[in-house]
Amino acid sequence: MLKYIIRKLLLLIPVLFGVTLATFMVMHLFTTDPTEIILGQHATTQRVEALREELGLNKPIYVQFGDYLSNALQGDLGKSVITKTSITDELMRRFPATVELALTAIFIATIMGILFGVISAVKQNSIYDYGTMVTALLGVSMPIFWLGLMMIILFSVILGWLPASGRIAIGMQPETITGLYLVDALLTGDMGAFVNAFEHLIMPAVALGSYSTAIIARMTRATMLETIRQDYIRTARAKGLTEKIVIFKHALRNALIPVVTVIGLQMGALLGGAVLTETVFSWPGIGSYLVEGIMVSDYPRVQGAVLLVGTIFVLVNLLVDVLYSYLDPRIQHM
Amino acid sequence: MEANIEVKKQIKANGHVHVDKVKGPFAEFVERFMKSRSAVIGLGILIVLICCAVFAPILAPYNPYESNLPIALQAPSAEHILGVDELGRDIFSRILYGAQVSLVVGVEAVTLALFFGILLGALAGFYGGKVDTAIMGVMDVMLSFPSILLALAFMTVLGRGIDKAVIAIGIVSIPQYARIVRGSVLSVKENVYVTAARAIGNNDRRLIFVHILPNVLAPIIVRSTIGISEAILEAAALGFLGLGVMPPTAEWGTMLGAGRQTIFNAPHIVTFPGLAITLTVMAFNLLGDGLRDVLDPRLK
Amino acid sequence: MQIPLLQINQLQTHFHIGKRVVKAVDGISISVNPGETMALVGESGSGKSVTAMSIMRLLPEAITKTQGEILFEGRDMLKMSMEEIRDIRGKHISMIFQEPMTSLNPAYTIGEQISEAVRVHSNVDKKTAWNKAVEMLELVGIPAAVQRAKEYPHQMSGGMRQRVMIAISLVCNPRLLLADEPTTALDVTIQAQILDLIIKLAKEFNTALIMITHDLGVVAEIAQNMAVMYAGRIVEQGRVADVFANPHHPYTVGLMDSIPRLDGGKKQRLHTIEGVVPDLSALPMGCTFADRCEYAKEKCREEFPAVRVLANARQVACHYPLGGIES
Numbered sequence: 001m002l003k004y005i006i007r008k009l010l011l012l013i014p015v016l017f018g019v020t021l022a023t024f025m026v027m028h029l030f031t032t033d034p035t036e037i038i039l040g041q042h043a044t045t046q047r048v049e050a051l052r053e054e055l056g057l058n059k060p061i062y063v064q065f066g067d068y069l070s071n072a073l074q075g076d077l078g079k080s081v082i083t084k085t086s087i088t089d090e091l092m093r094r095f096p097a098t099v100e101l102a103l104t105a106i107f108i109a110t111i112m113g114i115l116f117g118v119i120s121a122v123k124q125n126s127i128y129d130y131g132t133m134v135t136a137l138l139g140v141s142m143p144i145f146w147l148g149l150m151m152i153i154l155f156s157v158i159l160g161w162l163p164a165s166g167r168i169a170i171g172m173q174p175e176t177i178t179g180l181y182l183v184d185a186l187l188t189g190d191m192g193a194f195v196n197a198f199e200h201l202i203m204p205a206v207a208l209g210s211y212s213t214a215i216i217a218r219m220t221r222a223t224m225l226e227t228i229r230q231d232y233i234r235t236a237r238a239k240g241l242t243e244k245i246v247i248f249k250h251a252l253r254n255a256l257i258p259v260v261t262v263i264g265l266q267m268g269a270l271l272g273g274a275v276l277t278e279t280v281f282s283w284p285g286i287g288s289y290l291v292e293g294i295m296v297s298d299y300p301r302v303q304g305a306v307l308l309v310g311t312i313f314v315l316v317n318l319l320v321d322v323l324y325s326y327l328d329p330r331i332q333h334m
Numbered sequence: 335m336e337a338n339i340e341v342k343k344q345i346k347a348n349g350h351v352h353v354d355k356v357k358g359p360f361a362e363f364v365e366r367f368m369k370s371r372s373a374v375i376g377l378g379i380l381i382v383l384i385c386c387a388v389f390a391p392i393l394a395p396y397n398p399y400e401s402n403l404p405i406a407l408q409a410p411s412a413e414h415i416l417g418v419d420e421l422g423r424d425i426f427s428r429i430l431y432g433a434q435v436s437l438v439v440g441v442e443a444v445t446l447a448l449f450f451g452i453l454l455g456a457l458a459g460f461y462g463g464k465v466d467t468a469i470m471g472v473m474d475v476m477l478s479f480p481s482i483l484l485a486l487a488f489m490t491v492l493g494r495g496i497d498k499a500v501i502a503i504g505i506v507s508i509p510q511y512a513r514i515v516r517g518s519v520l521s522v523k524e525n526v527y528v529t530a531a532r533a534i535g536n537n538d539r540r541l542i543f544v545h546i547l548p549n550v551l552a553p554i555i556v557r558s559t560i561g562i563s564e565a566i567l568e569a570a571a572l573g574f575l576g577l578g579v580m581p582p583t584a585e586w587g588t589m590l591g592a593g594r595q596t597i598f599n600a601p602h603i604v605t606f607p608g609l610a611i612t613l614t615v616m617a618f619n620l621l622g623d624g625l626r627d628v629l630d631p632r633l634k
Numbered sequence: 635m636q637i638p639l640l641q642i643n644q645l646q647t648h649f650h651i652g653k654r655v656v657k658a659v660d661g662i663s664i665s666v667n668p669g670e671t672m673a674l675v676g677e678s679g680s681g682k683s684v685t686a687m688s689i690m691r692l693l694p695e696a697i698t699k700t701q702g703e704i705l706f707e708g709r710d711m712l713k714m715s716m717e718e719i720r721d722i723r724g725k726h727i728s729m730i731f732q733e734p735m736t737s738l739n740p741a742y743t744i745g746e747q748i749s750e751a752v753r754v755h756s757n758v759d760k761k762t763a764w765n766k767a768v769e770m771l772e773l774v775g776i777p778a779a780v781q782r783a784k785e786y787p788h789q790m791s792g793g794m795r796q797r798v799m800i801a802i803s804l805v806c807n808p809r810l811l812l813a814d815e816p817t818t819a820l821d822v823t824i825q826a827q828i829l830d831l832i833i834k835l836a837k838e839f840n841t842a843l844i845m846i847t848h849d850l851g852v853v854a855e856i857a858q859n860m861a862v863m864y865a866g867r868i869v870e871q872g873r874v875a876d877v878f879a880n881p882h883h884p885y886t887v888g889l890m891d892s893i894p895r896l897d898g899g900k901k902q903r904l905h906t907i908e909g910v911v912p913d914l915s916a917l918p919m920g921c922t923f924a925d926r927c928e929y930a931k932e933k934c935r936e937e938f939p940a941v942r943v944l945a946n947a948r949q950v951a952c953h954y955p956l957g958g959i960e961s
Contacts, residue, residue, distance in 0.1 A: 014471075015474065015475065015478060018471065018472075018474070018475035018478070019475055019478050019479070021475075022475050022476070023487065026487055026488070026491055027487075027490075027491065137616060137619065137620070138612065138616070140615075140619060141563070141612050141613075141615040141616035141619055142608075142611075142612045142615075143567055143570050143571065143574070143587070143590075143608060143611050143612070143615075145571060145574050145590065146590060146604070146607075146608030146611065146612070147608075149590070149594065149597060149604045149608065150604075150605070150608065152597060153597060153601040153604075153605070157597070157598055157601060268480045269480060271480050271483070272480025272481060272482040272483050273480075273482070275482060275483060275486065275575075276482070276571055276574070276575070279574075279575060280594075290483075290486070291486075291575055294486060294489065294490045294575075294577065295576070297490070299490065302486075302487060302490050306479065306483060306484075306486075306487050309479065309480065309483055310478050310479045310483075313478055313479065313480065314478050
């Protein structure tokens with residue numbers, strides 16, 4: 001198993017290199033000259049040249065890429081051209097917020113998606129099944145930023161139950177241990193902070209997870225329908241097992257194998273969706289950092305954020321691969 | 335007629351005749367299509383939407399660009415059935431015009447992606463070796479990003495505007511089509527009739543376009559239909575973030591983005607454009623699901 | 635007279651598929667005594683497997699309609715709750731299926747799958763159940779059972795998997811074993827091994843056996859009683875020796891003539907029964923076999939032949955039975 005993971009990790013190197021190269025090329029070949037953004041259009045040639053040298057823009061492009069790559073490998077993604085602050089620091093500061101949001105969303109989506117999918121399959125063609133499938137169709141068709149806005153209108157504006165934006169009320173931040181507020185609040189025993197963080201988290205997480213919930217429910221239903229027709233399910237029943245064990249132990253385990261891949265792919269969709277959700281709920285994560293960066297044409301910032309998300313995406317896919325081979329003993333990992 | 339063409343094709347491809355087909359493939363397709371509930375519902379909604387887009391100038395009660403500041407943010411009423419926006423423009427009229435934008439953007443982006451996707455996928459699948467490694471390597475890197483993120487990156491580079499949104503969304507969806515086409519070409523390539531076609535002296539380009547591609551049509555049609563719904567969603571997202579079409583053009587995502595500022599006192603501004611997006615995307619999804627059942631039941 | 639272990643009276647199993655009603659089993663009666671072997675014989679589509687699945691109540695309830703009685707130790711299984719049925723399944727009545735390649739769950743080791751059957755029916759801890767599983771694997775002739783228990787089904791051949799299925803079915807020492815063509819899907823070379831194993835273990839465990847097969851050669855070797863099924867009905871049944879010595883139903887005769895014989899001496903063409911089993915959703919009014927029967931007369935097409943009970947529990951459903959019947 002370890003061998004398999006190591007081999008997969010080695011295969012990541014060219015992909016990550018490609019990812020870095022791609023972001024670099026896109027940002028450098030086609031964007032407006034960053035000196036123009038910083039100095040404006042009417043700066044003197046002298047000042048522009050000085051700045052180009054400072055930013056390393058006077059070197060040949062492959063040297064610039066080499067510098068960027070070696071810096072990136074050391075964890076230095078450069079400085080924002082607007083705020084002049086370290087991009088790595090800012091990304092690390094915001095990273096836990098996005099992780100907390102994405103993990104909660106995928107957690108909700110997985111639990112709800114599998115549960116609804118299983119019940120739908122077991123009660124195929126019932127009113128329940130139709131209801132779930134229509135809801136799932138809506139789930140894949142709704143723009144998540146719109147769902148987020150609708151939730152704000154309902155739960156914040158009309159009902160006044162949940163806060164419409166932010167990650168926690170000002171002054172309530174728990175002591176930073178992991179950076180995940182829910183976890184930190186639990187570790188420090190700060191229940192007030194936990195409840196407050198949860199109230200802020202639940203709406204964005206549900207909105208972000210809605211698409212994935214629908215996809216997972218559809219997939220689970222389809223694979224469950226296929227699995228419960230298998231001969232080994234008949235064997236399980238013939239042994240005298242209860243229907244609950246037949247469905248959840250024998251059928252679900254096999255039905256989940258393809259679903260896990262879908263969940264993995266959803267992590268990618270989720271990271272993309274986070275950009276929108278974070279914007280809707282003013283969530284201080286990487287997504288909103290990226291969008292703000294685009295607004296002010298701060299390309300090193302965009303480049304850093306895209307590179308980080310791309311890397312996470314690739315790593316998540318590796319994790320899914322490993323999980324997959326654990327779930328399906330037929331896959332040889334030698 | 336149809337049956338005739340089919341038979342001729344078969345003669346060309348196989349060298350011998352199959353005359354057992356009584357019904358033409360198109361008639362058979364229509365028959366199966368009509369039996370698929372989701373395909374029919376999806377197509378129905380779509381026809382209504384297309385009518386809305388085409389006849390927007392006739393159907394719209396107001397000029398979608400004419401602002402009327404005194405009544406700004408007004409909730410739905412008898413005069414303005416969906417209310418008015420922050421500049422006092424009639425939301426219903428703007429949604430009708432917005433249908434034009436969304437449908438055109440969706441179709442154009444997918445057409446762009448299809449063109450390059452088919453080309454690259456066919457080249458990679460047909461020639462294999464280094465060509466394959468190079469093309470699919472680039473595709474894999476592109477697939478290493480969530481597509482909306484990649485589209486955002488391209489928008490940063492390209493600047494704002496509807497044409498640029500089409501290009502950005504089109505580019506990021508190329509890998510999906512390239513993959514499908516490559517896979518299908520690989521599996522079809524070894525078929526006897528391709529070998530036969532080559533034996534009678536067809537050149538490579540002719541082989542790809544005349545003999546191989548018609549066989550990968552079904553998965554491509556299904557994927558493109560779903561692809562349009564994704565493109566519309568992505569375009570709306572770009573509009574929402576203020577990176578899509580430039581104001582004052584009526585575009586659903588942009589309308590949502592603008593309405594966000596006044597969500598607390600005029601929630602209707604964000605409600606209806608979102609419903610329009612959902613309905614349109616749903617129509618393409620239904621049609622795509624239905625077509626998948628009709629064209630290729632093995633695809634899942 | 636002995637009390638039968640299993641007594642089926644006038645069992646009907648009909649499938650309602652859309653507007654069609656498929657009469658897969660249409661009024662059969664059989665009985666099996668403790669420790670005895672009964673063979674259920676017929677072509678594919680004759681309703682043998684459906685009979686077994688009806689006993690186990692494994693058919694999809696939504697489309698299945700069952701009538702009649704299935705008395706197991708005097709209690710009617712068709713009237714039992716699902717809970718009572720689950721208590722019987724695997725513990726008192728077990729089943730071996732035709733498809734060893736797909737009948738085991740690919741996601742669990744075979745040890746887990748055998749010990750699961752132990753744990754569901756007796757209150758033992760994991761370790762005890764596992765040891766029992768290993769013991770069973772040895773019993774069914776799997777070498778290095780301790781190691782192989784930790785393997786997954788995909789690591790085993792079809793014959794090995796069927797041995798595992800036998801282990802699962804016998805691990806709780808059931809009183810009745812239903813074997814649904816257990817060797818059909820296997821290589822010819824190991825068919826005999828698996829069959830011998832089932833017979834041997836059934837004897838050792840004193841388990842009654844219903845062997846479903848289309849192979850009359852097997853029947854002659856292993857069974858005391860036999861029932862010949864055709865189109866959802868039993869056309870002839872009785873003690874194997876009696877039926878073989880003097881078959882009364884033309885269908886039984888046809889089946890026997892289609893067994894290749896080694897003692898024939900002169901070259902004889904193998905007999906085949908012309909035609910196919912009728913559509914079970916549109917059965918003819920008269921005898922279901924009439925269309926394929928070389929002895930059929932007008933009456934056969936008009937009236938369904940009632941079951942005649944003869945001496946020695948012999949039964950036949952034919953208007954014009956062969957071989958002379960003394961009434």
